Amino acid sequence: FQPVQMENPYKEPPKRCILCGINVDYKNVQLLSQFVSPYTGCIYGRHITGLCDKKQKEITKAIKRAQVLGFMPVMFKNPSFLTDPKICNINY
Amino acid sequence: KPETAAVLKRTVEALMERGAIVRNLENLGERSLPYKISKHKERHRRGGYFLIDLEAPPSIVSTMMDHLGRDIDVIRRGFIKHPVSKTEECSGIVPVSYEDKLTAKK
Numbered sequence: 001f002q003p004v005q006m007e008n009p010y011k012e013p014p015k016r017c018i019l020c021g022i023n024v025d026y027k028n029v030q031l032l033s034q035f036v037s038p039y040t041g042c043i044y045g046r047h048i049t050g051l052c053d054k055k056q057k058e059i060t061k062a063i064k065r066a067q068v069l070g071f072m073p074v075m076f077k078n079p080s081f082l083t084d085p086k087i088c089n090i091n092y
Numbered sequence: 093k094p095e096t097a098a099v100l101k102r103t104v105e106a107l108m109e110r111g112a113i114v115r116n117l118e119n120l121g122e123r124s125l126p127y128k129i130s131k132h133k134e135r136h137r138r139g140g141y142f143l144i145d146l147e148a149p150p151s152i153v154s155t156m157m158d159h160l161g162r163d164i165d166v167i168r169r170g171f172i173k174h175p176v177s178k179t180e181e182c183s184g185i186v187p188v189s190y191e192d193k194l195t196a197k198k
Binding site: 013014015016017020021023025026027052054065067068069070071072073074075078 | 120125126127129139141143167168170172175177180182183184185186
């Protein structure tokens with residue numbers, strides 16, 4: 001018997017980040033504020049958010065855009081979004 | 093409120109003059125600004141947000157930014173490319189081998 005060439009049948013589905021499939025918009029400030037520190041307002045890095053390349057880039061661009069256009073505060077997190085569920089891997 | 097209507101009318105007319113096709117005008121509500129913006133010798137705390145769907149030649153952008161800059165009632169202006177949403181190809185996290193990246197030649 002010769003070994004049959006086939007694709008790995010035990011392959012796991014590719015790991016998806018939490019935003020895989022969600023369209024990132026500069027207008028939904030709530031989503032963007034979840035990736036911002038509530039104390040300083042700085043954007044969390046890739047090692048904290050755990051997003052893939054594209055999505056992290058999109059999020060940073062959208063956050064900067066929202067901050068410039070006056071949708072999102074810069075130096076802090078919008079207080080009405082402080083009680084959002086924790087997405088990022090951070091311990092305060 | 094009639095003032096905001098007048099401002100919108102003025103901007104849309106100016107856009108139509110330069111040959112822009114207005115597809116849609118959305119009102120994103122009036123809320124307090126995230127930070128106090130000082131514009132035209134006044135410190136603003138509340139503002140109305142409006143979104144205009146446009147189709148226009150790119151040469152309009154600079155003239156319109158000028159025009160909106162001179163308008164006292166407009167606090168902040170901006171042109172953004174229309175987002176074409178296509179997130180059906182998201183293939184998840186592709187495992188990247190860092191060794192290859194490090195030893196790769198340019």
